[in-house]
Amino acid sequence: MKSILVRFLLLLLFVTSLPQNIAIAHHSYGESSYFERRDRHITSTHLRSVDELFCVDTKQSSLDLKETSNAIRDILYERNYDYLGNKRINFYREGGTSKHCSDLTKSELKDVKIRYIFTDNTAPYCGSSSYSCAVRPDLDYDKELNVYHCTYGIAYIRPRDFQNVPDYIINHETGHLLGMPDGGPNAPDKSPCQDSIMHSADYGCSNGRPKNPTANDLATVENETYSD
Numbered sequence: 001m002k003s004i005l006v007r008f009l010l011l012l013l014f015v016t017s018l019p020q021n022i023a024i025a026h027h028s029y030g031e032s033s034y035f036e037r038r039d040r041h042i043t044s045t046h047l048r049s050v051d052e053l054f055c056v057d058t059k060q061s062s063l064d065l066k067e068t069s070n071a072i073r074d075i076l077y078e079r080n081y082d083y084l085g086n087k088r089i090n091f092y093r094e095g096g097t098s099k100h101c102s103d104l105t106k107s108e109l110k111d112v113k114i115r116y117i118f119t120d121n122t123a124p125y126c127g128s129s130s131y132s133c134a135v136r137p138d139l140d141y142d143k144e145l146n147v148y149h150c151t152y153g154i155a156y157i158r159p160r161d162f163q164n165v166p167d168y169i170i171n172h173e174t175g176h177l178l179g180m181p182d183g184g185p186n187a188p189d190k191s192p193c194q195d196s197i198m199h200s201a202d203y204g205c206s207n208g209r210p211k212n213p214t215a216n217d218l219a220t221v222e223n224e225t226y227s228d
């Protein structure tokens with residue numbers, strides 16, 4: 001959910017900071033190697049032994065932590081992406097309903113793979129305060145497989161997006177952290193619309209803002225858990 005120009009500039013910045021000539025074969029949705037690299041998912045989805053711990057932080061908003069955290073838990077738990085890949089994806093809440101992400105200790109936070117941070121001012125992270133976005137601050141290069149993954153991801157969510165379309169915004173941004181890039185005529189890669197929560201009205205597709213990832217999305221994420 002951000003302008004093409006901002007996306008492009010961020011992308012340029014990102015890509016030029018990466019080592020070049022990395023062969024990438026990954027994900028059915030990413031059209032260009034740039035997006036493939038940028039849209040790496042969290043490493044842990046390949047591992048049955050590591051749960052996808054998530055935390056929620058509403059300190060920078062007027063949202064109630066308990067209510068918001070429970071809503072996210074309900075969206076994530078035991079449907080959609082959860083349990084894909086023979087439980088390689090297994091969401092688990094860290095911090096209960098009383099601890100924001102920023103209340104967790106360093107060592108607690110180290111194991112948290114997904115942080116949902118609510119703020120009206122997403123501009124410093126998303127390039128504009130008009131959008132929610134997913135950010136992967138720490139890329140991890142796997143020498144053996146010659147691919148990048150990210151050790152964790154942060155979804156910066158605007159409270160208004162969460163109030164208007166809670167399922168869509170959580171499942172869409174989580175979709176990014178599981179490796180799926182945006183798509184559609186107004187997306188950075190200007191791809192055709194596909195049956196996907198990543199290809200939504202935000203990118204010029206006619207499916208509105210669907211609540212849940214499609215079967216196609218779930219298959220993409222599941223296939224990835226079994227590959228590299």
Ligand SMILES: [Zn+2]
Nearest residue numbers: 001172176182
């Ligand atoms: Zn998106």
Ligand SMILES: [Zn+2]
Nearest residue numbers: 149224227228
């Ligand atoms: Zn992977």
